[in-house]
Amino acid sequence: MKAPKSFRLHIGLFGRRNVGKSSLLNVLTSQQVSIVSEIAGTTTDPVEKPMELLPLGPVLFIDTAGVDDEGALGELRIRKTMSVIDRTDLAIVVSNSQEWGEFEETLVQQFREREIPMLIVFNKCDLFPAQSCLLNSLAGEKLQCLQTSATTGMGIPELREAILKSAPDDFINRPAIVSDLVGPGEMAMLVVPIDKEAPKGRLILPQVQSIRDLLDGDSFCMVVKERELREALNRLNTPPKLVVTDSQAFLKVAADTPPNIPLTSFSILFARHQGDLAEMVRGAMAIDQLKAGDKILIAEACSHHPIGEDIGTVKIPRWLTQYVGGKLEIDHARGRDFPENITDYKIIIHCGACMWNRREMLSRIMKARQLSIPITNYGLTIAYSLGIFERALQPFPAALEVYRENLLLRK
Structure with a gap:
């Protein structure tokens, strides 16, 4: 089964039109993912490409429209491009040394304000080698710069290596969902209602991810429906370390769970795991x-x-x-x-x-x-x-x- 998007490092490619973002994505993924043309503005909506970037693991590359697009339609494209920043874990700012200016500085400022790690890539270096003064200036701002050519393949291995090294620590050492609350050798009781909204033949993603997280943490896991919880608890010689319920069954589960057993919901677990509890x-x-x-x-x-x-x-x-x-x-x-x-x-x-x-x-x-x-x-x-x-x-x-x-x- 493919890794869901929530488990993938989101890598966004940003820059002006026609600096070679799409060509760079194609060569990075070794596939024809984005349409490439000499006509500026060929990429309109963000293009996503999931892949395995070993040894890092699952990633999602996002190719965006140029931030210097023009006209009413261009403004819509720019808005979509800027919205990609909201989900970018690692940014690649693509330019060539002839055009570094306000657009690029604005992007850099956006990523800095959000504390998003970034790489500066001067593409088409076979045609426009980066000037040493520009490279030194950016290095002085503690920005990592690379020179690439999607056409010749120059600098591509170095770019892949830089991506691996720049991955945020919270992606490499992904925090637990629930196993840290339970501990090795201890049990969690998961309450999973099966109603009209339950997907036929499977569990919803938070439930599956929680089960996997418990297994990874060497914890035990018991899964019951809400009407079976009280009987399941009575059959246990040792009470579970934690009961986790679907939030919709909170009242019944709270009534059936003894006060000495900690109780929460999958949604609250994800408020911590995906957000700021x-x-x-x-x-x-x-x-x-x-x-x-x-x-x-x-x-x-x-x-x-x-x-x-x-x-x-x-x-x-x-x-x-x-x-x-x-x-x-x-x-x-x-x-x-x-x-x-x-x-x-x-x-x-x-x-x-x-x-x-x-x-x-x-x-x-x-x-x-x-x-x-x-x-x-x-x-x-x-x-x-x-x-x-x-x-x-x-x-x-x-x-x-x-x-x-x-x-x-x-x-």
Whole structure:
């Protein structure tokens, strides 16, 4: 089975039109991934190419349109290109030494502000060798520069080596999802409801990833449906170290799990794994300030068609309405469609983003924080609105402390 995008290092190629980004991608992947032409602006939408870059592992190359595109259509292309920055783990700024200027400096500044590692690649060096003064100037800014030629293959092995060495540490040493909360030789009980939204014949990605993470951590794992949990617990000689439930079954699972057994949800695990748990805990506490008529945004990384009692379109709006005691104005965003202006929203409630890389989720959290818009996720919202927030945070002492400190500040 291919690695999901969330497990791939996202490598974005950025630069002006016709500097050879697409040619560079084709030679890096040894495939004709992007259309190459002498006509500037051939690449319109971002082009993705997943591959294995050994010994690093699974990566996703993203070829983008030129940042100097023109006209109304060009502006749309530039907007799509800039949105790729939100999910870029490693940036490759492609130029030639004849054209280094404002466009490139703007890109460099964007990556620096977001603390995204980057490589500067002067392509077409067989035609335009980089000037030593420019190389020295960029080196003085602690930027790694390489000279390549997609046509002759010059510098390509060095570029591959630089990509391997520049991969962020949190990709190489990927944090655990749940195994660090359980420990080797200990058991986690995973509660997996099988309802209309459960994919036929398989489990959803967060459940699969959690099982694999527990196996990698030498932990035991038992999987049950919510109505079987109490009987399963009674049959165990030793209680599990942790119970993890689908957030939709929180109330029943909390009732059936003894208070001495820590309890949380898959969604809250992913608030930590894919985002910033402390920030999302603070965001969930903003639910107390909601009033009837307030505008909120519910965002989901997937663009699936909701069915039945969908969690994002039916259940969370219902629970929030009951908690607030009045009707709320709710907008929905799916996939990568996200409002440019979020200042009208009192809170943003996001899914666990299991299909994305962590960088993209952190980018949305950063945007919300910069505008002082509270942001949280599905599991935290459900736990808060159902009155079991503190219990759901017990496995995370630092996040629990954030919650308690903010409670004190309100008094």
